[in-house]
Amino acid sequence: MDCDVQQVHLFMKYLSELKRWNQAYSLTSLETDADIIERHFLDSLLYLCAIPDGHVRIVDIGSGAGLPGIPIKIMRPESEVHLIEPSRKKASFLRHVVKMLQLRGVEVIERRVEEIDYREIDVALSRALFSIRDFVRKASPMVRENGRMILSKGPKVNVELKEAGIDNLSYEVLSLKLPLTGAKRFLIVVYKSVPRMA
Numbered sequence: 001m002d003c004d005v006q007q008v009h010l011f012m013k014y015l016s017e018l019k020r021w022n023q024a025y026s027l028t029s030l031e032t033d034a035d036i037i038e039r040h041f042l043d044s045l046l047y048l049c050a051i052p053d054g055h056v057r058i059v060d061i062g063s064g065a066g067l068p069g070i071p072i073k074i075m076r077p078e079s080e081v082h083l084i085e086p087s088r089k090k091a092s093f094l095r096h097v098v099k100m101l102q103l104r105g106v107e108v109i110e111r112r113v114e115e116i117d118y119r120e121i122d123v124a125l126s127r128a129l130f131s132i133r134d135f136v137r138k139a140s141p142m143v144r145e146n147g148r149m150i151l152s153k154g155p156k157v158n159v160e161l162k163e164a165g166i167d168n169l170s171y172e173v174l175s176l177k178l179p180l181t182g183a184k185r186f187l188i189v190v191y192k193s194v195p196r197m198a
Contacts, residue, residue, distance in 0.1 A: 003075070010074045010101050011041060017097055018065055025089045027065040038180045043152070044068030045075060046176050047125055050150050050189045057122045059084060061113050061139060062129040066094050068152075069125065073103055080105045082121075086112045118142040126151045132164035136190055149190040157186040166190060 003011070015036055022028055030036050044067050051058070051072070056079045060069030063083040073081045083098075083106065085091045091110035098106045109116060124139035128151065139149045153160060157173065174187040 007074055011037075011071070013101060014066075014070060014074070014097060015041075017093075017100060021093050021096075022065075025093060027090065027093060034180075038178055039183075040065070040067050041071050042178055042180070043185065044071035044127070046152070046178075046185055046187060047072060047150055048075060049174055049176060050148070050187050051076070051079075051123055055079065057120070058082065059118065059121045059124050059139075059142060061124060061126045061135070063094060063108075064090055064127075064129075066097055067127055069106075070094075070097065070101075070103070072125075073106055074101075077104075082107045082109055082118070084109045084111065084113050084116065086110065113138050116142065120144040122147050124149045128152055128154070132160055132166065132188055132190075136164070136166060136169070140192060143192045145192060147192050149192065151188050153186045153188055155184060155186075157188070161188070169193075 015033060018027060018036065030039055047068050058072065058079055059082045061084050063069050063085045066083060069081045069083045073079060083094050085094055088110065091108055094108045098108060119142060121142045122144060124143050126135050135151050136149055143149055170191040170193060172189050174189060176185045176187060178185065
């Protein structure tokens with residue numbers, strides 16, 4: 001996916017603020033620009049392969065430094081993004097970045113996902129924060145029928161899928177590579193369907 005000049009500008013401002021706040025708030029263990037761009041920004045944009053086009057309501061569970069929610073919002077400004085982050089320090093950073101980048105249609109929610117009574121979200125996301133089983137359990141109540149839950153996993157994805165107990169659900173695994181190093185990522189896309197009444 002190509003970035004226009006304005007999107008590149010937003011990513012560079014985001015990078016600058018992430019590095020500045022990281023000194024006090026420990027938002028990421030990555031320090032170099034190249035590592036942050038590839039392993040945070042580009043990694044986050046892989047989710048776009050599994051997100052429908054058009055206006056989509058997205059919830060980023062355990063957003064941390066805004067990943068993957070903010071990069072997705074930059075590339076898909078028509079989307080509505082909710083960033084769930086219970087840490088006060090991280091939520092403060094998220095509010096600051098959203099305001100500084102002038103991102104419209106972004107909500108920062110400083111609460112645990114279990115405390116939120118959302119419904120009718122199109123797509124729930126997370127970046128390897130949860131096991132597959134826990135993520136589906138926590139995200140499913142807020143995702144609409146025929147919506148989807150997407151999380152990124154590393155090379156042990158098959159082992160975790162066996163332990164996840166989601167064989168009764170419709171899902172697919174997308175095998176992707178980061179563009180600079182070719183590092184492998186696996187997106188687990190779980191589709192929510194509600195049984196029809198007889």
